[in-house]
Amino acid sequence: MLNAQVKTGTPAKPLAALQQEFVADRFGMFIHFNIPTYMDQDWADPEASPAIFNPTKLNCDQWAKAAKSANMSYGCITTKHHSGFCIWDTKTTDYSVMHSPLKRDVVKEYADAFRKNGLKVYLYYSILDTHHQLRPNAITPKHIQMVKAQITELMSNYGKIDALIIDGWDAPWSRISYDDVPFDEIYLLIKSLQPNCVVMDLNGAKYPAEGMYYTDIKTYEMGAGQRISTESNHMPALACLPLQQNWFWETSHPNTPVKDPVKLVNETLIPLNKANCNFILNVAPNRDGLMDENALAALKTIGSMWKNDKAPVTLPELDAPIISSNLAKHQYANSSWSDDSEIMDFANDDDFGSSWVSNKSVKNPWYEVAFKKDQAINTIVIAERKANISNYKLEYFAEGAWKTLFNGENTKKIKVHRFNRVWASKVRMSIDKAQHQVSIAEFQVYNERR
Template identity: 70%
Template sequence: MRKLLTAILLLASITFKTSAQTTTDANYTALQQKFVDLKFGMFIHFNIPTYRDADWPDPETPASAFNPTKLNADQWAKAAKSANMTYGCLTTKHHSGFCIWDTKTTDYNVMNSPLKRDVVKEYVDAFRKNNLKVMLYYSILDTHHKLRPHQITPKHFEMVKAQLTELLTKYGKIEAIIIDGWDAPWSRISYDDINFEDVYHLVKSIQPECVLMDLNGAKYPAEGLFYSDIKTYEMGAGQRLAKDKNVMPALACLPLQSSWFWKTNFPTTPVKDPAKMVTELTTLNQADCNYILNVAPNRDGLFDDNALAALKEIGKLWKNDGPAPKLAATGAPIISSNLAKNKQANSSWSDDMNIMDFANDDDFTTSWTSNAEVKSPWYEIDFGHDTEFNTIAITEAKPNVTAYHLEYLQNGVWKPIAKGNDASRVKIHRFNRVWGTKVRMSIDKAEAPASIAEFGVYNERR
């Protein structure tokens, strides 16, 4: 198995080296537009949890538990069509680590279950046969393989890359991949533990037109793209898109039933009101948001009758009226590690307890705030040694600063990077790579005392 993993990763490495990242802002905008134009799709949570009445089952649940005796992916596809959906997205691996495709990376997979059939293949074949597009879901958190906080090893990272490589090479064109269990308060696996930039470039090197999303909408500001090609909102977890002022292409997800995976009470428990689902869908679409509604197959591998009836009713109430309005360009997302995180920070006089450390603590809910008496406030990161970087992202607590300039310290001399006249809350500057021991933002004009939620410094691969 180790030799096979090495071969898969070598193939991915060769692909990456011969497929330089050439995505332009226009390419990003086109991909985002294509995604938002899809408008409405079906999430399908189907995996080991289906058989344990729990979304987070015992990670030692045996593969023998997975036994859908009547599995019929064509039923799923036809149900999606009945609701006028345009695509599906299947949970290839959830947090408990069970793989429902024919993987060579672990024995904990569907081929060692009573089914012994590649569910991912049956799903993609059925959806394409019904003229529906195909997306995949993949969890970084993996409790069975002990890929969890404080236990992550290089072998775990090799497994992640090998599994993603399989999923993106064995099943044809994948429109998008939704990643979960990463950089979330409940997973506590950071983008440094499993390097986001490596995963992002791997995905794009294999399928450049695959939209990559991480379900991280709860953490990052709505006005910027951080670690995702599309802003994502898990509405079932209380994450809500500001429909009246959204400025980013978005995805929102919600289960039709009471939870993501099938439970024994689902056949007799009413699903969500189809009319309310259509109202939600219409409102989200008007805000540049694609809506993905989860429908959970039962232990036979089929949708329950109440879910099928609800999807048909949705299809009667909602018709796809064509492409979404033209999106504004967002530029490429931030995908690199933040070099400023938890480094020594300095600033001009702060407002009470809102000191400089709050602007580089990887928490967008806290801020450094300048004292109102300071006329020319400044904020600074000290790396402690020469560091190379080529991107700075400044996120304010609220839009306020309208003029500022950026500098870096090299060999004891401050040198200019950029001047900004940007009134938006998230201000991103990309420039030619520089080396410096410090980087500083000087605020030239603000309507109120400056308040910086996060000051990010990055060395992006270009």
């Protein structure tokens, strides 16, 4: 067992405080370093031999000092990317660095070096794992056990982990849902081991900017076209970009110009920070395990232009994130008269790009979801396309009668209602007042673990 054990019984800070601290970190280093480093591609062959992973000059202290030169606050390393190669001393698989020529725990060396240099330690972990066949339509209980065991190792053996960035989950290109690998089980496991670890899933493309779904922090992969609004964002956020052309090192990197550090500071880092967004810049180490000179020079230039002023972060009061499975998804739905083809089924199809739209002639629209059997529920979320509905009633059907859960005003675009657990065969929303024609993107029902 490694010597940097996390002490049990660590008191948990309120999530709001952790979110503020995360935004106040402002700028850090993403480190894509894994078996793709040796393949000139971001997605590696899942059958690539561990024998190719051989960084003969590996120096994580160089990485940490490079991050310090740019006045960064933390690092974040790819412990396992999509092809399943683990760069720590794992007991879960032989497909790891301990079966490579290096035979050293890279995660430990990274964590020790960054902590020694006064930097926080974040980790990255991919749910998608093509080597171990953890992919769509192939997931088994053993896969879920492996994920839990690997995350337990990462959260137990490397000291305090300030944040975990999870990838390859609920994305169009991975197609692994939060039901296939249960999000709430993984989330609560992480929090039980590291109560002050901020958990992020890179799901920014799917969910509305105003809602906190399946993450403690809103995330934006800028290279994939995901953009945060620097004018209107009020959520704690993370945005990422690579300094080089790719996430993982390629043979062309040493002789290809990196992104302009001056533009990165003035056009990306500063505007993002003003919008409650922490910016993580990827710097890919080469096959020797070192960072190239052009990358090091760019980081020094950034550091000469920018530093964290430690200004306090003020975030609005936010709802706790949704982490459970949506019980209303694809259940039987009914409603008052719809507008043309935008019928009731579009409000529980797990797609925020479609909506149920009430016919404009209906004065008091209603929407209803029925379950195949009675369900325990304690949360309802209504996600509008635009903030429009202001006054409404929420009810559930039990013991032959409709019973009221909420009757009043809520003008938010994402309307979150949490209440004591009840058993219901149906739930409905009756709308009393809206500024314009009613349009609901998703009507969601949950039974959260509390």
